[in-house]
Amino acid sequence: MNEIPEAGGVRGAANPFINGEDDAGGWASPVPPGHPAAALLTGHAVRTRCAAVTDHVAAGASELFTWHPERIPAVADYVAATIRQRYPDLNVPYHSRWRHFESGGPGEKLDRWQILCERGGLSGEADREERARIGIDLVIPSVLLDAGAGPDWRYRDPASDLSLTRSEGLGVASFDLFARGGFSAQPGQPLRSDAERLMRIDASSIATAFQVAQHNPLVGLDGRARLLRRLGEVAQATPAVFGSPARLGNLFDYLKAHASSGQIEAGFVLTTLLVALGPVWPGRVSLDGVSLGDCWHHPACTDGLVPFHKLTQWLTYSLLEPLEDAGLTVTGLEVLTGLPEYRNGGLLFDFELMVPRDPGFTAVAHTVDEPVIVEWRALTVTGLDLVAASVREALGLSAESFPLARVLEGGTWAAGRRIAAKRRPGGPPPFAINSDGTVF
Structure with a gap:
C-alpha cells in the first residue's frame, strides 16, 4: 500500500x-x-x-x-x-475545472455547483467541510477526464440544451455523471467518489455518459476509463490520505490535518x-x-x-476553491x-x-x-x-x-x-x- x-x-x-x-x-x-x-x-x-x-x-x-x-x-x-x-x-x-462547470452558452454562466448543493441541502455554514469533500469528489475524476476530446466530439447539455465541445463539454459531462451517482458506491448517497465504484468503471460507462457514438467520437476513451479504474485502485491502497473505505473527498481531512492555523501551502x-x-x-x-x-x-x-x-497542477489549481470554501487558506x-x-x-x-x-x-x-x-x-x-x-x-x-x-x-x-x-x-x-x- x-x-x-x-x-x-x-x-x-x-x-x-x-x-x-x-x-x-x-x-x-x-x-x-x-x-x-x-x-x-x-x-x-x-x-x-x-x-x-x-x-x-x-x-x-x-x-x-x-x-x-x-x-x-x-x-x-x-x-x-x-x-x-x-x-x-x-x-x-x-483557472480551474470549476470554470467549465459553469458553461451555459456564449457569455452565460450556469452555476451547476450551487444548484447541486441546494438540492442536496448542503448550502449552510455547517456544511462547509462536507461540501469541500464533495467538491473534491467531483473535481478529481473530472480533471482526469479532461484530456483533449478531439475536434468531432460534442455533449448535448440537458440543462441548457446546448451542444458543448472541448473542455466545457468534458466538464459538464463529468459533472452530470457525478451528480447522477456515477462515482458513488453508497446507495442513497450519489454525491461522492468511492474507490470501490471507480475500480469498476469501464469504457462503455464513459461512452454512455459522454454520449459517444460513431458520429460523436471521443479521443482516448479507453485511456480515460483506465485512468479512473487506476484512480480507484490507488485510492484504495492509500488509506493514509483517502481513508478506509476509500473516498476521494477524504483528501480534505488529510490536508486539513496538515494545515497550520488554517493555512496550507500550494506546494504541499x-x-x-x-x-x-x-x-x-x-x-x-x-x-x-x-x-x-x-x-x-x-x-x-x-x-x-x-x-x-x-494534469496534477491543473488538479491543484482546481482544489483551491473547495479548500478555501471550507475555510483553509492556500498560500x-x-x-x-x-x-x-x-x-x-x-x-x-x-x-x-x-x-x-x-x-x-x-x-x-x-x-x-x-x-x-x-x-x-x-x-x-x-x-x-x-x-x-x-x-x-x-x-x-x-x-x-x-x-x-x-x-x-x-x-x-x-x-x-x-x-x-x-x-x-x-x-x-x-x-x-x-x-x-x-x-x-
Whole structure:
C-alpha cells in the first residue's frame, strides 16, 4: 500500500516527504525518503528544468526551436486585452475545472455547483467541510477526464440544451455523471467518489455518459476509463490520505490535518497529489523504479529529465476553491507553474515566441514524447511566467493580487483559444498532438 508522507517537521511545508510512519500506519511509500524521484515531484522542479531548456534554446544550441523573447510584449498586450474584455472589473477567478462547470452558452454562466448543493441541502455554514469533500469528489475524476476530446466530439447539455465541445463539454459531462451517482458506491448517497465504484468503471460507462457514438467520437476513451479504474485502485491502497473505505473527498481531512492555523501551502498540496496519485499515471519514464508521470527526456538537463505534471497542477489549481470554501487558506501559489498544453502553448507558438526550425513541423501530428514537443512545452512554461509579469505590469496589478492562476484564466488560456479561432477555421491548435487521454 502507498504511504503518503507528512510534512517534514513543519505542517504545510512545501516538500511533504516523511521520515517514518504516517499516523494511519506503516504503508510502503511509492516515493521513499531520499529517493531521487522526490526532487522531480515539485513545482520548483518544473520551473527550473523548463528554464534550463529555455536557456539551451536561447543560446542557439537547439536544433528544434529558436527563441524570441522580444515578442513577449505583443503577447502580453493581447492577453491583457483579452482579460479586460472578459473581466472588465479585473475580478478574475482562478483557472480551474470549476470554470467549465459553469458553461451555459456564449457569455452565460450556469452555476451547476450551487444548484447541486441546494438540492442536496448542503448550502449552510455547517456544511462547509462536507461540501469541500464533495467538491473534491467531483473535481478529481473530472480533471482526469479532461484530456483533449478531439475536434468531432460534442455533449448535448440537458440543462441548457446546448451542444458543448472541448473542455466545457468534458466538464459538464463529468459533472452530470457525478451528480447522477456515477462515482458513488453508497446507495442513497450519489454525491461522492468511492474507490470501490471507480475500480469498476469501464469504457462503455464513459461512452454512455459522454454520449459517444460513431458520429460523436471521443479521443482516448479507453485511456480515460483506465485512468479512473487506476484512480480507484490507488485510492484504495492509500488509506493514509483517502481513508478506509476509500473516498476521494477524504483528501480534505488529510490536508486539513496538515494545515497550520488554517493555512496550507500550494506546494504541499501539489506534492501530496504527485505522490498520492503518481501511480495512477501510465508508466513512461521511471527513475529507480518510480514512474515520473508527466516527465520526459531532454538533453538540456543534466540528468535528461524535464517534468511538467500538467494534469496534477491543473488538479491543484482546481482544489483551491473547495479548500478555501471550507475555510483553509492556500498560500504560496507562486510555486505552481503555467500549464503547458495546446491553448497556452498554442498562444505562444502563434505569436512566434518559439519558432520551429523545421518548416514542416505543423504539417504532421506529433507524439507527446517527441523531443520537439517536450521542448515546446518547456518553452511554454518559461514563456507563461514572462508573459504573466508583463500582463500584471500592463494591468497595474501585483503578483500577490493577480497570481498566475488568474493570469491563466483571464488570460492566456482564453487568448490561446481566441487567436486560434482567428487564424484557423474552427479554432484548432496550430499543430496536432496524438493523445491517449492521459496528458493532453
